[in-house]
Amino acid sequence: MDTKKLAVFQEAIKNGSLKKTAEKLNYTQSGLIYMMNSLEDEFGIHLLNRTTKGIELTQEGILLEPYIKKIVDCEEELTKVIADIHKEGTKKIRIGAYPIYACHYLPTIMKSFLVDNPENEITIRVATADNLSKMLEEDEVDLAVGEKGLIKNTDWIFLMKYEIYAALPQTIKLADDVEAVTYDLLKDYPLLFSSYNKVSEHVEEMLGKGKEKPYKINVASEDGSALLSMVEEGLGIAFLSSLYLRECPDTVRMLPLDPHITRELGVILKPEKKKSVQIKKFIEYLQKQQY
Known part of the structure; x- marks a missing residue:
């Protein structure tokens, strides 16, 4: 008709x-x-x-x-x-982010954005890399803050760089002038691995798959805080984003790895989402944040 x-x-x-x-x-x-x-x-x-x-x-x-x-x-x-x-735009924005980013950066960014755009409604989904990928693919979120290359056929906007650190319990005595943890040192201690930061395979490859190693604990957790608690109890060495330096207790020492593992964090979204006026605005606030 x-x-x-x-x-x-x-x-x-x-x-x-x-x-x-x-x-x-x-x-x-x-x-x-x-x-x-x-x-x-x-x-x-x-x-x-x-x-x-x-x-x-x-x-x-x-x-x-x-x-x-x-x-x-x-x-x-x-x-x-x-x-x-x-x-x-629709005045509604759905955001997916890693727990540590949602904890330390999003509150400040959201507050600033909503002061300037009070009519907007924001929904936050806190998740691991695998879940962020699923949320974007199934349109459960409009954008995600995650690692570069996490999801195919999406746009990516750089926000920050960070390193993967080794978190060591106080039972492991290192000289005060040690500035990084070598892979040779890791061979002598139990290791705690989590799927959330995708470094398990990389570290094991560096250690050498054919060599004898201490026991390994796999931790299925969306939050690195659980790993920090296990390190604090002396269960082993964990591998965490440098973003966790702000949460590190006095009884745990966090040092970069040698050689370094560096990651890039940015905004991930489908190309069509970039047409939204409100999403464009929010991305500007993400980019203005001091990292």
Whole structure:
């Protein structure tokens, strides 16, 4: 059904004349008559009576006119809403982030954003890399803050660099001037691995898969704080983002690895999400944050 015909039909009813309507809408009178005849053919119903005074609705036309008006009004409202979305967005933003980023950076960023944009609504989903990937693919979040290369066929906007550190319990005595943990040192101690930072395979490769190593504990946790607690109890050495330096207790020492493992953290989103005005605004606040 061509809603343009319905809108012209409504205008003709309002004017009471096909001639006046044609002049107002810049149609030829014959073209307008053809359009109205086409609408009647499409419905299979006679809608208008032509009289010497102009036009008037038939009984069938009187019955259908309120419904036609609803369709025309709804299309006008839809057009307005679409224009508003293009101009301002939906005012709702769904964000996925790692626990440590959500804890230390998002609160400040959100506060600043909402002070300037109080009409917005923000939803935060805290998750591991695997879950962030799933959330983006299934459109459960509009954007995620995660590592570069985490998800294929997405755009990525750089925010910061960080390192993977070794977290050591106080039972491991190192000289005060030691500035990094070598892989040779790791061979002598039990290791705690978590899937959240994806360094397990890398570290094991550096250690050498064919060599004897102490026991290994795999920890399925979305939060590195659990690993810090285990390190504090002397269970072994864990591998954590340098972002956890702010949470490190006095009984745990965090040092970079030698050679270093560096990661990049940024905004991940599908290309079509970049069209949203509100998402663009929020990304600007993420980029302004001091890291």
